[in-house]
Every structure is written in C-alpha cells, then in structure tokens.
Amino acid sequence: MFVAKDYSDIPAWVVAIYPIAVLILGALGFYVTYFFLIKEKHFAAIAQVIGSVTAALFLVTIGWDGTGYKRLLYAGTGTDWANGLVYPLTDFFTSPVSSTLMWLEALALIPYAFIFIKWARENKAT
Template sequence: MVQVDVFWSYAIGAGFAVAATRQIASAGRHKDPSGPARNRWVRFSSPHRVVTLLYCAVLFAPSGIYLLWAFPDWETMQVATDHGSIPAWVVTLFVITNVTQGLLGYWVAERLILGGRRYAAFLQAGLGYFAMFFVLVHGWDGRGYQRFFSADQETFQAWPANPTASEALDRVGSWLTSPVALTLAAMSVIVIVLLWVMLDSLREGYRLAGVDRAPGALRLIITMLVAVFGVCVVSAIIASVLIHLLGWFIGVLVAAGVIWFAVIWPRTGLGYRLFRLLQLDDDTTVGESSQPVPVRI
C-alpha cells in the first residue's frame, strides 16, 4: 500500500543490515588504510548493501507498482478510485521511495552497528514494522483495518459504523477470496526471498565468527516471524486500542509507555529477548576472545 510501503521498505533495509551485523562489524574493524575517500567507495561495494538495493528495486518496488495498477482502490487504502485520480508524480515518488527508504534503513542500522549500538540497530527494523502495521490497523482515522480488508471503495463504504466482531470476521472472510488477497498470496514468494536472504546472512555471520552453538535455521525463522508478526503486530493493535479509548494525545503516551516496558527496555522487553536469541549481542570473531558488546539503545 502506498501509505505503508515507505515504512516497510525502511524495515526491510534495516533488517538486512541487522542480519549482517557481524559482517558489518568485521568490515568496520578492517578498514582500508589507503584513506577515507577510498573507504567511502568500499562501503558502497558492500555485498549486503547491494543485496538490499537489488531486493528493493527488482522485487519490492515492482510488486507495489503492480498492486497500484491492478487494485488502485486497495493499494491507496481506498483514497483513489482509479488510475486517473493518482497524479503521475505520486506514482514516481512511490517507486523511488520503495528503493531509497530501504537503503536509508540499511544505512541507519549500519551506522548504529559500527557505533556498537547493535540493539538500537535491531530496533530500527522493529520501528519500521511497527509503523507499517499501525497504519494498517489504525490508519489516520481509526479505520485502517477496514481499508485493508476491503478490496475496493464500494466494499469499504459498506462497512457498518461500529462493526461487531462477527461482522468484521465475515468481511475478512469475504476479503480472503478476493482478487487482492489471492494476488498477495501469490506475491508471498517475495517474503520467502526476504527470509532466505536474512537467514543466509545470519548463518554466514555465525560461521565467520566461529560461533559454536549458533541457532538453527528453524529457530531463526521462528524468531524473525515472532518479532514481526507477533510483537510488532500486537504492539500496533495495542496502540490502536488505546488511542480509540483514550484519544490521540493520552493514547499515544500510554501506548509508548506500555511498548517501552513490554518490548524495548532490555530489563523487561520481549524485543531484547528476541535480539538475544539471534545471538547478535557479542563481538566474537575467529581468533579473538569473546567480548560482549554493552547494550546501548
């Protein structure tokens, strides 16, 4: 969706960098001594940065354009009615940001990793996914989920003012058999590629670091899925519910406090536990002693 992909792309780029945490940290310790100018160009040749660029440009951006062309109502969250109502500059900007935001997410996470703030880098991906799901759940008017589960404007306008759980589930069920949902199911291969790239980067990092008890592939995949579709989705739902109950000002403050203590804060946060499960919080490399990196948010 146009309003969502800017956050999703950022999360993808940050996630690719997080998955390559050990490789990025190792490259930072072994900079080219020929000078800072050369080092800048070496960073642009990073294989993980190139993978981020290729993924966003070859898979992610084209999928967004296809959805915008095939389902303009749904892709714009029921704002546009057809192609003619979407300005050309919006489409152009949409394509560009689907790539540039991915590179921005990678760059921010990479800077944090090189600065020893690995958990903060991990949170960048979480921040992107949380923002993405919050727009899908709440949106700008509290009807984000209704906009998502409506294949077109006609269906969206037919939602009751205050739908019951039964009515909402019926509409979700109808949406699941719509052309939009079936197209998204076919495009799930893009998410599979995303998981494969991140899994490969994580395992490469463990091998380079000589980690004896590296997590298995299944554990890594489950951890990543729980972080995105568990923690981030539930956090977005909690924030939306609190805003509905308390209003934007108080709701946002309360939601921020709840998410800080339940997800972010290292002493109590589930996010930090998932970060530890990925074993990215130490700086062990082949031939070097293990020195845990202090947690810095």
C-alpha cells in the same frame, strides 16, 4: 487503498513520487541499520528494524483516518467501497489483495530463510 474512486483521481505526481520515496526510505533504513552494526550498537540496530516495521504496520492498519484496516481487509473493488458495499471478512482470504500479499510475503520469506540458514550454520561452526 480505495481512497480514490478510480485511477484518474490520483495525481500523476503522487504515482511518480511514491516509488522514489519508498526506495529512498528503504535505502535510508538499511544505511541506519548498517551504521548501528558498524558501531556495534546491536540493540539500536534491532530496535530500528522493529520500529520501522511497527510504524509501517501502524500506517497500514490505522491509516490517517482510522479505517486503514477496513480498507486493507476489504474484498471488493474501489467502486464497491465507494458505494458502501459490505463484504464479510472471510471473503478477504479469497480476494486478489490477499493473494498478492501472500505471494509478496513468500517472495520475502524465501531469501530470509536462506540467509537465516546460512547464518545459523556459520554460528554453529564457531
């Protein structure tokens, strides 16, 4: 976030390739986990998932220049960032980025909750 000053600074090919790369890497992660589960290498499957999430968290919080966490938790706009405007950390929790992250997390956790409940009921029956 906020590396480019506005949308015209981002090349069109980056915008086009990014979602394709996300889909390909996501599918690859599912395939690798599935492969480990089929081979009954449960520890490797769990390690793959945890490693992937850890790598993503590292990229978001550190970034390529060590300021990823500052950009992630910034409450202002790209223009504010470029102008050096500083916001208190507490403003992040009322920012559009925070709202977006909360909604995305809710959308991800609801299906996981149903899957977990189903899994728990199936294992309780055995």
